[in-house]
Amino acid sequence: MPKPRRSNDWGFPRWRGYEEGREAATVRLCDRHGCEEKGDCPAPKSPNTPERWYFCQKHAAEYNSKWDYFEGLDKAEKAARTKSEQSENAGYAEAQHYGWGGSGDGSRSADEMRALDILELESDADFATVKKAWRVKAKAVHPDVRPGDKEAADQFQRYQVAYEVLKAAEERREWKG
Structure with a gap:
């Protein structure tokens, strides 16, 4: 008869996380050559494609500092995309400063x-x-x-x-x- 396996529950199943086990968890490393940090920040490999690099925070910041969102688009496409994104995100921009909001009410950085x-x-x-x-x-x-x-x-x-x-x-x- 096999030896009974010890439970992780300690009698309280809700204390355990979902899919938690004793085996080692796989961690994706940063895609930057030579980096051993955890790669948890996705970054597009090229404009308008679903493929992603996965960088650590340091290398993601470095990558994004040189990123050109409008690369490969002509002037008309660039203007159309800018207009559509501004209209989609207009509510967020408006919410920053209401007419009744003055300084000292959280509107200062x-x-x-x-x-x-x-x-x-x-x-x-x-x-x-x-x-x-x-x-x-x-x-x-x-x-x-x-x-x-x-x-x-x-x-x-x-x-x-x-x-x-x-x-x-x-x-x-x-x-x-």
Whole structure:
């Protein structure tokens, strides 16, 4: 008589995952030559074909940075595809900024929130307040006011980048609104 097999259930069948067993699971490796990471990010081998490469996240990002979605299409086909995709995805674009949504209600990106923290402002600050705070802080640490002070120059650079991020966001909102 064969020895009874030990169960994975422990008396509670719902604790077990679907199709879970003791055998080794097969893992697809990244299709990039020499990479031993798990290949779980599909990428098309060429435009308009169902064939896929499977890359790890690092190599998928590298592959997608050079990807041209419209490669091989003439100007008319490119325009038609752009129009159809914009109409299909228009609801998503509209949902980002409603007329009643102002800053501080989740409409700011993480970069904008970091920029507001650098300028020591609240998340619902309007652009006039941002500009005023930036001017005050930038004047205090400007390289012309404090020549030779590397720390002040670095702080001025941080304020400048924060202001540029918030200015670009404000211009996007004005353009969409």
